[in-house]
Amino acid sequence: MSEVIYTPPAAGPTQRSPIVAFNLRMFREKPLGAIGGVIFFVFLFCGVFADVLAPYGVNETDMFHRLESPSLDFPMGTDHLGRDVLSRILIGAQLSMIVGFLAAGLATVISIVLGIVSGYVGGKTDMLIQRFVDAWMTFPDLVLLIVVISIVGPGIPQIVIILGLLYGIAGSRIVRGAVVSVRENMYTHAAQSMGARTLYILWHHILPNVMPVVIVLFTTRVGAVILAEAGLSFLGLGIPPPTPTWGSMLSGTGRTYMYLGPWLALAPGLCLTIVVYAINVYGDALRDLLDPRMRGSR
Amino acid sequence: MGSPLLDIEHLSVTFRTDRGEVRAVDDVSLHVNEGETLAVVGESGSGKSVTALSILGLIGDNGSITNGRILFDGADLTRLGKADLRAIRGDRIAMIFQEPMSSLNPVLTIGKQVAEPMWLHRDMTWDDAYQRAGELLARVSIPDAAQRLNDYPHHFSGGMRQRVMIAMALACEPQLIIADEPTTALDVTVQAQILSLLKNLTRELNSSLILITHDLGVVARYADRVAVMYGGRVIETTTARNLYANPRHPYTEGLIASVPSLDGNPGEPLMTIAGQPPDLANLPPGCAFAPRCRYAQERCLEAQPSLEAVSEGHLRACFGYDHV
Numbered sequence: 001m002s003e004v005i006y007t008p009p010a011a012g013p014t015q016r017s018p019i020v021a022f023n024l025r026m027f028r029e030k031p032l033g034a035i036g037g038v039i040f041f042v043f044l045f046c047g048v049f050a051d052v053l054a055p056y057g058v059n060e061t062d063m064f065h066r067l068e069s070p071s072l073d074f075p076m077g078t079d080h081l082g083r084d085v086l087s088r089i090l091i092g093a094q095l096s097m098i099v100g101f102l103a104a105g106l107a108t109v110i111s112i113v114l115g116i117v118s119g120y121v122g123g124k125t126d127m128l129i130q131r132f133v134d135a136w137m138t139f140p141d142l143v144l145l146i147v148v149i150s151i152v153g154p155g156i157p158q159i160v161i162i163l164g165l166l167y168g169i170a171g172s173r174i175v176r177g178a179v180v181s182v183r184e185n186m187y188t189h190a191a192q193s194m195g196a197r198t199l200y201i202l203w204h205h206i207l208p209n210v211m212p213v214v215i216v217l218f219t220t221r222v223g224a225v226i227l228a229e230a231g232l233s234f235l236g237l238g239i240p241p242p243t244p245t246w247g248s249m250l251s252g253t254g255r256t257y258m259y260l261g262p263w264l265a266l267a268p269g270l271c272l273t274i275v276v277y278a279i280n281v282y283g284d285a286l287r288d289l290l291d292p293r294m295r296g297s298r
Numbered sequence: 299m300g301s302p303l304l305d306i307e308h309l310s311v312t313f314r315t316d317r318g319e320v321r322a323v324d325d326v327s328l329h330v331n332e333g334e335t336l337a338v339v340g341e342s343g344s345g346k347s348v349t350a351l352s353i354l355g356l357i358g359d360n361g362s363i364t365n366g367r368i369l370f371d372g373a374d375l376t377r378l379g380k381a382d383l384r385a386i387r388g389d390r391i392a393m394i395f396q397e398p399m400s401s402l403n404p405v406l407t408i409g410k411q412v413a414e415p416m417w418l419h420r421d422m423t424w425d426d427a428y429q430r431a432g433e434l435l436a437r438v439s440i441p442d443a444a445q446r447l448n449d450y451p452h453h454f455s456g457g458m459r460q461r462v463m464i465a466m467a468l469a470c471e472p473q474l475i476i477a478d479e480p481t482t483a484l485d486v487t488v489q490a491q492i493l494s495l496l497k498n499l500t501r502e503l504n505s506s507l508i509l510i511t512h513d514l515g516v517v518a519r520y521a522d523r524v525a526v527m528y529g530g531r532v533i534e535t536t537t538a539r540n541l542y543a544n545p546r547h548p549y550t551e552g553l554i555a556s557v558p559s560l561d562g563n564p565g566e567p568l569m570t571i572a573g574q575p576p577d578l579a580n581l582p583p584g585c586a587f588a589p590r591c592r593y594a595q596e597r598c599l600e601a602q603p604s605l606e607a608v609s610e611g612h613l614r615a616c617f618g619y620d621h622v
Contacts (some may be wrong), residue, residue, distance in 0.1 A: 003524030124361060186400040193354055193395075194415045194466070204414075208405045291405070 033285020039278035048096035054087035087243035103163035104221035110168025115175025220284025223276035309366035337521035345530035392467035398459035457488035529586030536612035542543030
């Protein structure tokens with residue numbers, strides 16, 4: 001005869017660290033976003049350790065192995081000077097990462113400051129800032145970029161600042177819209193009635209509420225900046241050769257030797273597409289999961 | 299009795315709108331003594347909420363106080379600088395808003411929000427404030443208070459959120475609490491709990507309470523004195539008890555008569571006040587209530603009656619055709 005004895009569960013469930021729990025949740029609820037995240041982190045890893053990972057020197061030429069198709073020695077083939085395409089892609093990833101993060105970071109900060117001031121203060125300030133943004137947005141991006149680059153000359157700092165300003169000012173609209181809708185909420189009045197200063201309210205009450213928008217803005221900006229930088233390099237206005245960027249690899253060897261060595265165009269092109277797509281998907285997933293209001297909604 | 303804690307004298311507030319200047323509050327005088335509960339009663343647009351918001355200087359950019367003083371403990375709040383006003387808000391005067399669903403920030407934890415006023419006004423470390431937030435939640439009868447500090451507002455029901463709002467309002471033990479229709483958005487059963495809680499806690503702290511409501515049942519149970527507002531003006535003010543026993547303004551009389559009562563005759567239709575509340579942008583020249591008043595005479599349509607004493611502590615604004 002057996003007796004059923006109730007045994008209490010041992011000391012509760014094992015506690016996972018919040019970061020692990022969050023990532024597990026992302027894989028469960030947003031598999032596509034999680035894959036995007038993995039690709040994004042592989043990209044970051046490659047960017048950070050590009051110097052170590054690259055099997056050959058970036059500008060190491062090898063006249064005996066020119067325009068070779070991908071092989072075990074050269075996983076992505078070689079270009080017309082016998083340089084290893086994989087090594088150049090890795091260093092290119094590093095540059096894309098640096099430019100992407102710096103410029104998108106700058107753009108996001110500009111968007112937040114302009115958007116919050118404009119949206120929260122309102123009135124004449126809002127009007128002035130918004131008309132300025134309107135005027136700014138009437139300039140075509142590319143024309144502005146070309147003009148400025150041709151004046152100050154190509155280089156990473158210039159590109160970061162210009163792209164940061166360009167996307168930051170345009171993006172302030174989106175932040176402003178979010179701020180205006182948050183400002184009218186009762187809890188901002190409640191915070192005022194509690195004696196909080198304006199800056200405190202902006203930082204502790206408004207900013208967390210527009211964070212979902214900011215996250216998406218930042219991630220889409222990283223993608224957009226990487227693309228814009230590639231576009232500039234394609235036009236020969238980006239980071240000057242022989243530094244390998246994905247854009248210049250596409251336009252230089254990639255275009256010229258498209259028929260002899262299609263891998264020369266495919267490698268940077270595919271990297272660009274996959275990384276930008278992954279960043280966007282990852283950003284969306286992050287936004288959905290980080291917003292407490294969306295929790296448990298699926 | 300000494301001077302009142304809050305003394306509003308001849309307050310007028312106007313708003314600029316697309317349709318011109320709107321006078322939302324017109325020559326309103328009110329006072330609240332220490333430890334007293336004053337109910338401000340009126341329908342939507344009667345100016346009761348605007349009066350409350352102007353105490354804290356929160357009437358927004360398009361509104362302005364055009365006349366009058368608001369004396370709080372001797373200081374005129376309408377003349378205080380921003381920093382001085384901030385020091386009073388949340389510390390000595392706290393406000394509870396109408397909609398518990400939207401007056402809590404959805405992306406901050408309950409604990410953070412309850413601890414906030416103490417952190418802002420008291421020299422408390424964040425940890426101390428947070429711990430005290432737990433005690434406050436327990437005090438407003440939230441079960442497992444300490445565990446719930448890390449919850450977000452959407453984990454709470456409407457009644458629980460209003461308890462949280464009360465905890466926030468009480469955090470710094472203010473001298474005056476302004477509750478702007480604190481129970482309008484809640485179930486009837488929860489309403490009574492919330493109001494009793496509010497009343498008991500204010501009594502413990504010996505705080506004064508301004509209870510803004512349109513519910514005369516609430517007034518009867520919880521208020522010491524009542525001010526009835528109509529069209530931006532106070533039209534009658536007296537003790538809560540006296541208001542029911544002896545209403546002297548036709549509007550008050552109508553309000554009381556239109557509350558359903560358990561001992562009324564079943565089947566008998568409820569009394570209503572005919573007509574619509576006045577348009578504040580387009581007030582009649584005479585008494586604002588005259589167009590709806592069944593005792594109205596020619597004089598009522600031409601001149602505005604002023605607030606005059608009918609007995610000790612009982613004021614009304616009516617030309618006083620002895621209707622009652």
